[in-house]
Amino acid sequence: MELSWKTKGIVLTAPLNEEVDDVIKLIDEYLAPRGFNMIVMQVRYRYQFRRHPEVWGYDPLSMENVKRLVAVCRKNNIKLVPKMNLIGHQSGFPNEPTDGILHGHNEVLPDICDGLLRAYPDFDEQRGTKEILYSRSICLSSRAAKTVVCELIDELMDVFEADMIHIGCDEVFNAGLCPECSKKSRGELISSWINSINEHIKRRGGVTLMWGDRLLSTKDTGYNRWEASDDGSSIAIDMLSKDIIICDWHYDKYERYESIDRFAKAGFNIMISPWRDQENLEAFLNYAIQHDTGHINGVLMTTWCGSGDLAKRLLYGEKGRWLHTDQIANTIDKTFALQT
Template sequence: MKSLLAFFLLLSSQLLMAQSTTPDSLPTVRGFCIAAPTPAEHARFLTFIEKELAPRGVNTLVLRVDYNYQFKSRPELRDANALSEAQVKQMAQLCKRYSINLIPQINLLGHQSWAGTTNNLLRVYPQFDETPHVTMPAKYAWPNPDGLYCKSYCPLHPEVHAVVFDLVDEIMDAFEAKAFHAGMDEVFYIGDDKCPRCGGRDKAELFAGEITKIRNHLAQKGRRLWIWGDRLLDGKATGLGMWEASMNNTHRAVDLIPKDVVICDWHYDRAEPTAAYLVMKGFEVITCPWNKPAVATAQYEAFKDFKATANPTLASRYLGLMQTVWSGAGNFMDVYYGTKTTDERQKGPVDSFVQLFQVMNTSK
């Protein structure tokens, strides 16, 4: 009897230890997402982390790296002017000092081009292109007859993952990171009818398959996948349309992907209630504003209301907020510090960042 009691006491203590590391006990995500600095901006960005992010209580920093790193495994994919390993290690160590979770991002699947420029992966490996028949325009305009927003790689190409996973593994080691952000937003080209591998396949299954493949690769080393959430939302049923949600049927992937994928739910014009939907689907979710302070603060109020009124199971999955910045780090710092003349449009993300964290820091 004593041995049985001892066993149950030991089991109870182990369960309590496990619970102490669950998302319930983790601090609210207070995130900031921006393009990784160029080498010339690196020193100034270190100061920005130390003097601006850390004092505001930012505890999560997503850096959009893409090819802005001196990759050794795939040097052909480096940007011409890219961060060195030593510079990345400096950022990693500084973030550790201030208990900031540093998460690198490389856009996978979609966003393999921008406007009239093909990005490094498809420029070096054109055989990975999902739509090689769509030529890049000399002068980009939207809308266009090809429906070209950004190119995608073919998720079923037999050689693509050997390449992209080399990049992922190397950047994760360099950043000493526990989570990886794969982007995955605004994927318009998927399952193209002319693709010899993807043509005729279910787009939701293709999208879910790619997410699952990336997630499983990361999980082998105990790492976690983050993605943007727009492709998991039904653009027609919700009225959100083709940008903030899917109009090409990828939304059904929400029921096909592993539940430990963290969803970054972005909406920039209104405080849409989609985080609640994704939480109820079983995911951990982070709401992501951009350039409208009133929307950002409304999203924070919605977050607080949900945390206060939902049952503990649902409430624990709503992790927090992350301010997004869709410009270079140097440009954002110039606007933030007033070192260049700017228009109101450029001030939006700065004002949103300042006001969101002011509200978060003063809220009870």
């Protein structure tokens, strides 16, 4: 497709340490020649944080490996943006074969807490619940949780030498439940927490990116309950700081992508984030091209398979190990042509 927006980005999961070489090659020999100029790296807690080693996730990236990724991006003029999952997605299920990814989609035991809640069970909005949850949430009234989160943000932005960070905040289903959090409306609760994190990022000269689904209502937009919210949090769209860049993700096919117009009206700059299905991707991108009021910064392709797996598929033609790797690779290949 002919995409004239200035930013061409892709979300890659932080590679396993043993697959960093493959991902460096992917960046250097595949993504850069196709004009990608932004990589959002889904780190979560998979970095060897020095100040908070207690939150380390599975096979955390070493500082040395992060610096190698920083170097290959700098060489190719690619902006490297670390990504955390904040508020929701604090638990999930390990992917098989293990590639360090937590997925929230299988209703099987056990519900594994990611680094932050494993180290600090008190930060869990539903502490003590044994029930399987799609994705646990950080308690947004906990001052201690916010302090640790800000320290993790600082360390990630420092090691990635980044002036942007993606803070996630998608698919929040379990926030606002404890006695303290339930004093506020969902919209107020979420927007005040995100605004204070954004202030922290701005004080250090950074820009915040986040997913947009909690700012949309299923009723007003026709999106499903993952792509939009049905618990009233969507009023946050009018309360959030407008200097946050919203990543508007949709994986299903719709006649209208209402969110693109809503974010324009609310005064946000956005990125368009499709996924693996070629037809759905084209419908979304075409709608975006037609409805761009100058508020669309570019495209941010999502992947959600292991980046090492994706690299081996795209570079060496190996069959993907993960369920959707082959389809994701084909869609990327078709959509992002080599630059001449």
